Structure formats: structure tokens, C-alpha cells
Amino acid sequence: MAARTLINVPPKAKRGEVIQIKTLISHIMETGFRHDNVGKPIPRDIITSFVCTYNGETIFEASLYQAIAANPFITFHTVATESGTLAFKWTGDNGFVQEASAKITVG
Amino acid sequence: MDEPLATRRTVLAAIGGAGLALAVRPAQATPETMKSAIRQVVGEAAVKPGRIKLDLPPLVENGNTVAMAVTVDSPMTANDHVKAIHVFTEKNPQPNVISAKLGPRAGKAEIQTRVRLADTETVVAICEMSDGSFWSNTVDVIITLGACLEDPI
Numbered sequence: 001m002a003a004r005t006l007i008n009v010p011p012k013a014k015r016g017e018v019i020q021i022k023t024l025i026s027h028i029m030e031t032g033f034r035h036d037n038v039g040k041p042i043p044r045d046i047i048t049s050f051v052c053t054y055n056g057e058t059i060f061e062a063s064l065y066q067a068i069a070a071n072p073f074i075t076f077h078t079v080a081t082e083s084g085t086l087a088f089k090w091t092g093d094n095g096f097v098q099e100a101s102a103k104i105t106v107g
Numbered sequence: 108m109d110e111p112l113a114t115r116r117t118v119l120a121a122i123g124g125a126g127l128a129l130a131v132r133p134a135q136a137t138p139e140t141m142k143s144a145i146r147q148v149v150g151e152a153a154v155k156p157g158r159i160k161l162d163l164p165p166l167v168e169n170g171n172t173v174a175m176a177v178t179v180d181s182p183m184t185a186n187d188h189v190k191a192i193h194v195f196t197e198k199n200p201q202p203n204v205i206s207a208k209l210g211p212r213a214g215k216a217e218i219q220t221r222v223r224l225a226d227t228e229t230v231v232a233i234c235e236m237s238d239g240s241f242w243s244n245t246v247d248v249i250i251t252l253g254a255c256l257e258d259p260i
Contacts (some may be wrong), residue, residue: 034133075220
């Protein structure tokens, strides 16, 4: 199931400027601690890792746990070094993989 | 004629009992499990208070989504930067919240996310600096409606 993603990266930045990156992905983040209406445990289904690369170089990565709310929202910063692509990758339980990317022009 | 081995009544009672047993809620993490989770990350190093700031609202109505920000006071240069930020909770069923790896390219050591909090509890943020030191900040949060443990209807 493809998840919807929302990426907020400034399209233009000055060289050396610290930019804020906001990411949001639609995901249930089922903890595995809950039970359905007949008492059966609902299996865990979460995103376990998030990686952001800037022109191929990893600039931010995070391990996520059940304590991250549904539809994980992550904000972080990076230094705008050169024009290029920021690639985002979420991986999770049951073979979940979602990728997204954003372009940035540094002048 | 002999009594049947399992009447409908006994079978139903057994199923009901099994259902109840399954519905037993998972044990909460205790401050000890949080401490051991922290030990796994920091090892034998000492964790000093300061340099890191964990921003959480002091009173939360709904623990299912709580906006959290972690900021570390660091110049973020190649020689002096934040390597990682970890957040732990005391009473969630599982103590880890997030572990983020940063580097000098981050420019600014600040992350934001939304977390789940199961109960009125203590949240601890720990950062690892490039010189190998660990710093922490502890925040107490009051939760009116906890996350994780209530079952969907």
C-alpha cells in the first residue's frame, strides 16, 4: 500500500544557509499492544527507520518506535551546500518501503 | 447415555475465558526498563544534565499525539557536533521513542516529531556529542487521556 507523503523543503536557499526540512507520511503506526473487539492482539505495524540523503550523502537518520504517533511527522535541519536532490526513505514492518524526493536550488 | 465431553456451554465458557486472558493489558515499562534502555545506548558513560532541551507541553489532553521538540546547544562544526539524540519514556509499554543520528551537516541540532505518551510520566532526552559526552534533560508530563493501551471500539 502506497503511503502519502508530504515534504517541505525550501526550493531555493543560499549556500551555507541552515534549512529546515519537514516530512510527514501517512501510516497507521500500529503499536502491537492493542487488541481488537474479540480480544485478539493487533499485530505490530510501524515504520522503523527513516533516512534522508542529500545528493547521495546521508544527512539524517532516525529509528522510530511504537511511541511515535500515527502519521509520523519529523522535522530536522541541514546546511544547504549545493543544488541537488534530497531523497527520503521510510522502511517499516511487513516490507513497508516508501520513498520521496525534493529538489533544492542553492545559489 | 454418557455426558458429552464438551457441551456447548463449557465450550463457550472456555472461549470467553481465553478471550479475557488475551485482553490482559501489557505490562507498563517501569523506570528500570527505561534505565536499562538508556544504558544500552550510553554504555558506561556518565550522563550529565544540561546542553539539551526537551520541549513538551506540561499538560496534555490526548496522549496519542504530543508535539515534541528537542534542541541541543551545539555549534555543529566538524569538531564539535551532536552525533545522536535519543528520547525515552518511563511508563510507555516500550521505553524507546526515537533515536536520531545527526552530523555536522545538520547545521542546527533540532528535531521535532509527534509522540505517544501512555500515562502521566517522565520523558528523558539524551544527546551524544562528538567528544563522546552524554547530556540529558528530563521533563514531567501530565496526560489526561493516555495512548497505546486503550483498545479500538
